[in-house]
Amino acid sequence: MTDFPLIEFHPVRDRNKAATLVQQVIDAVTRAIDTQALRPGMALPSVRDFARAHDVSTFTVAAAYARLVAAGRLVARPGAGYRVAPRSSTQAGSAGPGTDALPHAWSPPTLGAEWLLSDVFADHSIPVKSGCGWLPGEWLNEDGLHLGLRHVARVPGARIAGYGHPYGYAPLRAAIAEHMGAIGLPVQAEQVLLTQGVTHGLDLAIRTLLRAGDTVIVERPCYANLLPLLRLAGLRVVSVERAAAGLDCHALEQLAALHRPRALFVNPVLQNPTGATLTMANACQVLRVAEQHDMWIIEDDISRELAVGVAPMLAALDGARRVVYLSGYSKVVSPSVRVGYVVAHADVVRDMARTKMAVGLTSPEILERVVHQALHEGRYQAHVARVRERLALAHGKVAQALTDLGMTLHSEPRAGLFLWARLPQGWQGGANALASRALNDGIWLAPGSYFDADQEDIPWLRLNVAYSDDASLWRFLRQATA
Amino acid sequence: MTDFPLIEFHPVRDRNKAATLVQQVIDAVTRAIDTQALRPGMALPSVRDFARAHDVSTFTVAAAYARLVAAGRLVARPGAGYRVAPRSSTQAGSAGPGTDALPHAWSPPTLGAEWLLSDVFADHSIPVKSGCGWLPGEWLNEDGLHLGLRHVARVPGARIAGYGHPYGYAPLRAAIAEHMGAIGLPVQAEQVLLTQGVTHGLDLAIRTLLRAGDTVIVERPCYANLLPLLRLAGLRVVSVERAAAGLDCHALEQLAALHRPRALFVNPVLQNPTGATLTMANACQVLRVAEQHDMWIIEDDISRELAVGVAPMLAALDGARRVVYLSGYSKVVSPSVRVGYVVAHADVVRDMARTKMAVGLTSPEILERVVHQALHEGRYQAHVARVRERLALAHGKVAQALTDLGMTLHSEPRAGLFLWARLPQGWQGGANALASRALNDGIWLAPGSYFDADQEDIPWLRLNVAYSDDASLWRFLRQATA
Numbered sequence: 001m002t003d004f005p006l007i008e009f010h011p012v013r014d015r016n017k018a019a020t021l022v023q024q025v026i027d028a029v030t031r032a033i034d035t036q037a038l039r040p041g042m043a044l045p046s047v048r049d050f051a052r053a054h055d056v057s058t059f060t061v062a063a064a065y066a067r068l069v070a071a072g073r074l075v076a077r078p079g080a081g082y083r084v085a086p087r088s089s090t091q092a093g094s095a096g097p098g099t100d101a102l103p104h105a106w107s108p109p110t111l112g113a114e115w116l117l118s119d120v121f122a123d124h125s126i127p128v129k130s131g132c133g134w135l136p137g138e139w140l141n142e143d144g145l146h147l148g149l150r151h152v153a154r155v156p157g158a159r160i161a162g163y164g165h166p167y168g169y170a171p172l173r174a175a176i177a178e179h180m181g182a183i184g185l186p187v188q189a190e191q192v193l194l195t196q197g198v199t200h201g202l203d204l205a206i207r208t209l210l211r212a213g214d215t216v217i218v219e220r221p222c223y224a225n226l227l228p229l230l231r232l233a234g235l236r237v238v239s240v241e242r243a244a245a246g247l248d249c250h251a252l253e254q255l256a257a258l259h260r261p262r263a264l265f266v267n268p269v270l271q272n273p274t275g276a277t278l279t280m281a282n283a284c285q286v287l288r289v290a291e292q293h294d295m296w297i298i299e300d301d302i303s304r305e306l307a308v309g310v311a312p313m314l315a316a317l318d319g320a321r322r323v324v325y326l327s328g329y330s331k332v333v334s335p336s337v338r339v340g341y342v343v344a345h346a347d348v349v350r351d352m353a354r355t356k357m358a359v360g361l362t363s364p365e366i367l368e369r370v371v372h373q374a375l376h377e378g379r380y381q382a383h384v385a386r387v388r389e390r391l392a393l394a395h396g397k398v399a400q401a402l403t404d405l406g407m408t409l410h411s412e413p414r415a416g417l418f419l420w421a422r423l424p425q426g427w428q429g430g431a432n433a434l435a436s437r438a439l440n441d442g443i444w445l446a447p448g449s450y451f452d453a454d455q456e457d458i459p460w461l462r463l464n465v466a467y468s469d470d471a472s473l474w475r476f477l478r479q480a481t482a
Numbered sequence: 483m484t485d486f487p488l489i490e491f492h493p494v495r496d497r498n499k500a501a502t503l504v505q506q507v508i509d510a511v512t513r514a515i516d517t518q519a520l521r522p523g524m525a526l527p528s529v530r531d532f533a534r535a536h537d538v539s540t541f542t543v544a545a546a547y548a549r550l551v552a553a554g555r556l557v558a559r560p561g562a563g564y565r566v567a568p569r570s571s572t573q574a575g576s577a578g579p580g581t582d583a584l585p586h587a588w589s590p591p592t593l594g595a596e597w598l599l600s601d602v603f604a605d606h607s608i609p610v611k612s613g614c615g616w617l618p619g620e621w622l623n624e625d626g627l628h629l630g631l632r633h634v635a636r637v638p639g640a641r642i643a644g645y646g647h648p649y650g651y652a653p654l655r656a657a658i659a660e661h662m663g664a665i666g667l668p669v670q671a672e673q674v675l676l677t678q679g680v681t682h683g684l685d686l687a688i689r690t691l692l693r694a695g696d697t698v699i700v701e702r703p704c705y706a707n708l709l710p711l712l713r714l715a716g717l718r719v720v721s722v723e724r725a726a727a728g729l730d731c732h733a734l735e736q737l738a739a740l741h742r743p744r745a746l747f748v749n750p751v752l753q754n755p756t757g758a759t760l761t762m763a764n765a766c767q768v769l770r771v772a773e774q775h776d777m778w779i780i781e782d783d784i785s786r787e788l789a790v791g792v793a794p795m796l797a798a799l800d801g802a803r804r805v806v807y808l809s810g811y812s813k814v815v816s817p818s819v820r821v822g823y824v825v826a827h828a829d830v831v832r833d834m835a836r837t838k839m840a841v842g843l844t845s846p847e848i849l850e851r852v853v854h855q856a857l858h859e860g861r862y863q864a865h866v867a868r869v870r871e872r873l874a875l876a877h878g879k880v881a882q883a884l885t886d887l888g889m890t891l892h893s894e895p896r897a898g899l900f901l902w903a904r905l906p907q908g909w910q911g912g913a914n915a916l917a918s919r920a921l922n923d924g925i926w927l928a929p930g931s932y933f934d935a936d937q938e939d940i941p942w943l944r945l946n947v948a949y950s951d952d953a954s955l956w957r958f959l960r961q962a963t964a
Contacts, residue, residue: 041670075672086672086828134645142639149848153631157624161816163616188523190557190568196678200842207714212694228840232689334643338846346568358710360682364820366631367846 025064063442131446144374164365168194184316201326221451246282256293263296270303270416273462283312394465507546545924613928626856646847650676654854666798683808703933728764738775745778752785752898755944765794876947
């Protein structure tokens with residue numbers, strides 16, 4: 001206790017109220033902040049020290065801190081502990097006489113509730129990450145990453161010190177062009193633009209092809225991060241249902257006639273969040289509607305390498321005329337390299353390259369070389385095959401466990417990262433409330449609203465199967481949905 | 483000749499018309515493209531092969547190819563030669579019956595004439611790069627870069643394979659916070675956000691703090707790349723004169739009253755393109771006007787480490803309330819690492835971090851670790867001191883040579899990369915025409931219009947002193963301005 005005189009904490013231990021220990025820690029810290037015993041910027045005791053001093057579990061303290069971060073009271077600095085959040089203009093009862101005031105009473109960009117995500121994103125200490133969108137570090141291509149880094153460290157300095165080409169590292173672009181040819185879309189290297197991941201590619205496509213006020217169609221549900229991007233660009237968003245076999249093309253047709261949208265955003269293969277893949281017939285139909293109504297299709301194909309067997313590619317069906325194709329290496333090599341690519345008509349690629357240069361200059365050639373090396377060392381294919389096997393195994397287990405809880409699965413892909421599960425019919429509380437309660441227990445769940453253009457509290461959860469082999473997750477879900 | 487049967491080239495050699503050899507190569511290649519002897523996508527002979535086959539200098543061929551790239555007829559692939567550009571919708575007489583047509587008759591984003599830059603940017607083979615904005619690879623911190631890469635290659639894979647923190651690599655942010663304190667602006671690590679270079683930071687600031695239709699003030703002249711960024715965001719741009727001592731504060735006051743701008747963009751130290759630095763008094767005045775008229779100040783301070791002695795920092799004078807401070811490592815470590823940072827009020831940083839996540843997720847931690855390592859190995863300070871010395875020497879030579887040609891210098895900073903020179907009084911042709919002629923001779927000059935919000939053909943050139951120690955540049959300028 002003497003170590004942390006600033007936080008008064010006298011836990012009430014009652015086995016029947018065990019869950020509230022987390023709340024008691026939250027209350028104690030909040031009190032210390034509100035009474036200014038802890039002031040903005042001050043460090044908190046580490047999770048371990050706090051736990052030891054008060055004889056509570058590190059799990060309890062980590063869950064409490066995580067929730068205080070989500071609530072904006074603490075700031076997490078991975079590897080460097082927690083501090084009291086700086087006084088914020090959005091917090092009640094703050095701000096002395098003008099010292100901390102900002103010049104404008106400006107309102108931040110309207111990013112949805114899903115932007116809690118960015119705080120959770122920041123907090124690598126959260127014990128269970130079932131809600132996240134990436135693979136565990138140790139599932140990724142660590143060997144390839146190391147080999148690539150060592151390889152690049154041997155390239156003479158002057159050759160890697162300068163800016164790269166605006167389109168990106170030429171040998172990687174050539175390799176991508178060759179790869180695209182092999183999977184059904186023959187293209188020139190001039191049709192390949194390297195980006196810093198698919199999200200960056202989405203942003204470049206939006207800023208090059210669309211204008212504020214344009215209407216676009218997204219899938220319901222869709223990639224969570226696409227929604228704040230579209231809002232930031234001032235676009236009007238309408239949704240079309242994504243069923244197990246693909247888009248509802250009848251609805252798509254009606255929406256197209258009614259709203260005259262400029263673009264359709266699709267993630268055809270192992271979709272995030274449903275895990276579903278378009279049938280070939282559905283892909284053809286989607287393309288036909290896009291042609292009739294003269295829409296761009298922005299095809300996010302980040303998970304194709306994880307798919308087993310043949311999966312449709314809209315860009316191949318279309319010859320990359322109205323389809324702008326995006327992919328990258330975050331799911332298979334590593335998200336930390338931030339390397340993705342666009343494949344499209346040469347004119348579109350040229351204009352997207354100009355946007356890329358305008359908004360951030362070139363992408364880092366060093367990492368493009370690392371990826372190029374990782375892809376071409378002998379063990380890459382074996383690595384991908386191993387990831388697919390591990391995912392198939394995890395899918396089997398998680399699908400079974402979800403079904404046992406009375407949940408309904410949208411699809412059973414047995415590949416990719418995600419399962420999309422509907423809460424049991426009797427469940428009343430809403431997925432948002434469930435996710436909040438989970439956070440109290442140090443469990444990150446991704447509720448349906450994250451993936452819904454209207455942020456509706458739909459009764460669905462996205463589970464990342466690679467992070468869901470955890471007893472505490474299933475204990476929580478069993479108790480919560482009982 | 484038998485190697486390249488597709489290009490008919492019969493040079494007319496006349497010593498008095500030596501310069502036109504470049505034009506003859508251009509004409510021959512253009513003819514081959516127009517007659518479809520060379521078709522879109524086909525490879526051209528390498529510069530060396532072409533030169534050898536026709537007994538002309540590689541310099542002549544490189545200059546001709548560079549100009550054909552700038553004209554959009556060829557595409558340069560560094561390290562992989564040149565190809566005929568894909569047929570473009572903007573080119574006359576192209577497009578068969580719909581096969582290559584794009585779905586929309588869409589107009590690309592309005593990026594100014596300076597976007598020829600992106601083609602020149604792409605063409606690393608241009609012999610003289612006096613117009614570029616970076617240091618030669620061998621002037622940069624190659625040793626630090628290599629050490630950093632080798633260091634990161636030794637970090638366990640799982641620790642570098644995942645996404646980094648939304649704010650960026652914590653130890654680098656802590657180091658930046660400490661550095662800022664040492665140079666006059668004490669901040670918390672929570673006030674530091676890592677970006678992928680200053681241009682990325684500018685984009686994030688614009689998209690977080692401003693809305694389409696807002697008016698902003700830029701310097702005349704200003705950083706060329708800022709202008710397409712502002713246009714892309716739909717902002718109205720007005721300019722205020724940048725004199726040797728700083729901004730014209732009287733004009734600034736009037737513009738502020740007239741246009742009610744939301745933000746002022748300033749590059750106070752060793753400005754790009756003038757090389758000038760604000761006096762301390764001018765900086766104070768600028769801040770006062772911004773306070774009176776409630777403007778944000780976006781301070782681009784990329785060149786501070788190259789400055790000798792004390793230079794004003796608006797963010798320090800203001801305590802980082804209305805000033806959003808941007809800097810990075812492109813000028814001193816390497817532009818290829820694409821690591822920069824924002825320092826601002828914690829609330830602004832939080833909202834910029836959300837924008838960063840929305841438009842591209844995290845920045846690559848691997849490169850942030852490389853930079854952190856490069857900054858902390860023993861030889862970094864010596865490296866910076868050496869760069870400063872080389873630049874001071876180059877400044878002396880280039881300033882003298884420009885003065886000898888009858889040009890007038892805006893400032894004589896003897897530091898940083900740039901000199902801003904006014905063409906001799908008698909000169910009639912305009913700086914744009916001069917730069918076009920220079921390109922014919924394989925010389926990249928940066929004319930005044932690149933740096934002017936109205937793209938006016940002002941009679942100024944920006945010279946990068948690190949790339950201007952070249953006899954052919956001075957021969958060209960002597961002849962052209964005679």
